[in-house]
Amino acid sequence: MTSPASPAPGSDELPFRYTPQLAERIELAWQDEWAQRGTFWAANPEGALTDGEDRHAASGAQPFFLMDMFPYPSGAGLHVGHPLGYIATDVVGRYRRMRGDNVLHALGYDAFGLPAEQYAVQTGQHPRTTTEANMATMKRQLRRLGLAHDERRSFATIDPGYVRWTQWIFLQIFSSWYDPDAERPGGGRGAARPVAELVESFASGARPTPDGRPWAELTPAEREDVLGEYRLAYVSEAPVNWCPGLGTVLANEEVTSDGRSERGNFPVFQRSLRQWNMRITAYADRLADDLDLIDWPEKVKSMQRNWIGRSEGARVTFAIGGVGDANAREVEVFTTRPDTLFGATFMVVAPEHPLLDEVPAAWPDGTKDLWTGGHDTPVAAVSAYRTMAASKTAVERQADARSKSGVFTGHLATNPVNGELVPVFTADYVLMGYGTGAIMAVPGGDQRDFDFARAYDLPVVFTVAPDGGFADGFEEAPDAAYTGDGLVQRSTATTTAGDELSSTG
Template sequence: MSDTEKSAQTQPNESAEPSFRYNAKLAQGIEEKWQKIWDDEGTFWAANVNGDLKDGKGHNAEGRPSYFAMDMFPYPSGKGLHVGHPLGYLATDVVSRYHRMKGENVLHAMGYDAFGLPAEQYAVQTGQHPRITTEQNIANMRRQLHRMGLSFDNRRSFATIDPGYVRWTQWIFSRIYDAWYDEDATNPSGSRGCARPISTLVEQFESGKRAIPGFEGKAWADLSEAEQADVLNDFRLAYISKSPVNWCPGLGTVLANEEVTAEGKSERGNFPVFQRELRQWSMRITAYGHRLIEDLDTIDWPEKVKLMQRNWIGESHGASVHFDVETPNGVKDMEIYTTRPDTLFGTTFAVVSPEHHLLEDVPAEWPAETPEDWKGGYATPVEAVKAYRLAAEAKTAKDRVDEAGEKTGLFTGLYAINPITGAKLPLFTADYVLMDYGTGAIMAVPGGDQRDYDFAVKFGLPVIYTVKPLPESGDDLANYEGKAPFVSHDGIVINSSIDATKAKG
């Protein structure tokens, strides 16, 4: 054989890729091989303590330490996963494999949060039943997750539209609905306060052991069925409330704050969003505020995450203060919750949410000597309140409480009586007060709150600074300078700005 013939034979072999070079094709072959083995052998199966659900070797838990790894459920509204999904799923998969290699019984499963607005809107637009689209998307996501080789026990994976899942969520809701929070009962951990069947509350009303709120002196049997239902609604852990929501007529549904753009439009469809007061189901989670904070100490979370949770829970201790409000329809009660009842002496005005019930009783005419800038340019309080309510509806809750936003509001024509001093406080309405936060009404103490101070300055309202011993620190004393006029409790202006040295003297 000539050298030319030899060269022609060897040249293709020399340019051919080695059999075991690690490239995309080899990687895919390895992945498919081992993923099949894991599936066939049930490598990632989690075993129950007893029963049919065993691990891949046919054993129950048999005393092995258990470990539960939970992921955020993907929402099957699109054709498949986006790049952000693997970011979290790979991290929990690493943790799951680590604990599994330690011999622990690891439960790592996946679910699909299949209910929601995108699926509904797609059905409206296409006329196709949302279950068809949703199940197609779930099938594709399962395929993608499987190709990633994640260590899920697929026997335990589910979607929130599965009848079995819906059945148990409804069962849980029925248990919550038929329960109330008894502050005097002892819970399993030994501390006070726990849920009890609503029937135990009815027994207390029937026996007279507990007074019936709003019907003191009456027997439970004397109340109508509707009245009894209203009383129990104020105790149930799942109850019907009426509160402001982000209502989107174009979508025919309520939206979360995150689903509303900065322009006040729906993120999906770009439809206008309005504030509406609607009846809806609520959970009395505030009853568990103290226990939620205490239980954070039992969780192995980073301290900064626990701090975020404590701030979110927002447990506070204070008092309910009742102000009499003189209206054309008689004296009405205005309840205010405050963590600082000692600042009642510094209250110079009060503010209610645009949704507050007191605005149904504003006078037909402005009181005499009402400043023009309090009226907002309107001829009567009724006209002013109606227009302001419409303006507030066009804002989201986030826009209304934005610290950087301009404070708006107007006088209602009503006055509240300070229960401590007897002073008549002008009652304003302002959209920075939310109906679903506290009681929807605040007593404004501009001498101690920046937002109240800004509002007071805008409308020319007095500012009271409660006199108290000043600290020795020069830095702390400096905080008293440059403030608004210092006004005593009898309303007399002492000086235009507090001089720390003179005030201390």
């Protein structure tokens, strides 16, 4: 008799040909074997989770943790971009496992989100039904890829146990405040402390309330407003990408360059909404400094530093309405170059800035026509500009930063170093979510401010000679100021290249 694995007499067929069918049988057999043996189970030092032979982690084994980016189970299954990353981490995990390390390779499913919601709206099917079916498909595909995940450690962000612990973590953050003077266990100052301790300090009078009233006289709402200025998790008004067509807020990455939603192609608008925020600025220094302790590629560290966005400088307060004005308000700006304050000839606030909720009823004397945008009153100019800016996303506003647009708000601010009144503009290249939402414009030291000043015929005062030389029109007059009518020689001080002025402009 002829063996089934052998070719028939006289046949040209090769024995044991490696066909797709044979490959499938071999792979499925070994995948079943790995699952039965628990080959990829990572053992804990103690407890219920052991390796496939019911052993706990050996005392000398080096723990090594790998976690892939969670796939989002919104489609019918994996796409090619998923295994592109998973295979790389799997190679690392197998290498470390062969070295004797106790490798924990975990994977989960990011099951919340807009795609599932929209699919449910379109089909009428509950999002849990769709999501769980997609996860089952993905798990089958991941198994077929032969990846060394410990399936016991797999979870989804919709699992009640996961939600429970994320809510617990949030409550710990919400119930904490950052004390810059607290001593850290590892050395240095600045640490989170319970809000209950903050309440005790207010109640005892050791820490005064903002308006000086005793803590006991504040209403519960007033007390919470005070604590909200300290909590690490707090609610505030902030500009967002609002998409009415989807009924939700979108991240910048979900908005196209045309200002429309990536999903559904609906228009997106800038709107200020009350939302939860994290006070990461309180510990930005620690976030940036501790990057030096992480074994990451420098490119990734650089991206993180840019995201944290730590800047060293000073906060400067400008009085709005003039010195001695009983109704004067204040606007705070952050600057990395407080030494250039003498060159601040105007201010710019974001269209969402609360200063613009009230503007003068009429234009002040000396207002130039090109500042007003063709409107009869500051109220009309600001209202029209805010409506226009709301139709742009933050991405569009940054992309259009070179195309300067803005209007005079009718407000005048007092430069704190020389007492001169400077006009306050609003322009969409200033974002409310960055810094204080207001900038002091020093056109003699910043190209963006210089472009805006030339476009609106605003003064330019040089306080520091720029490294790259002066802009067009200033090469022959480094000690000059642009007044809107041309170059005039400065009379209060002279300077050579690189020297800084200590007098007014």
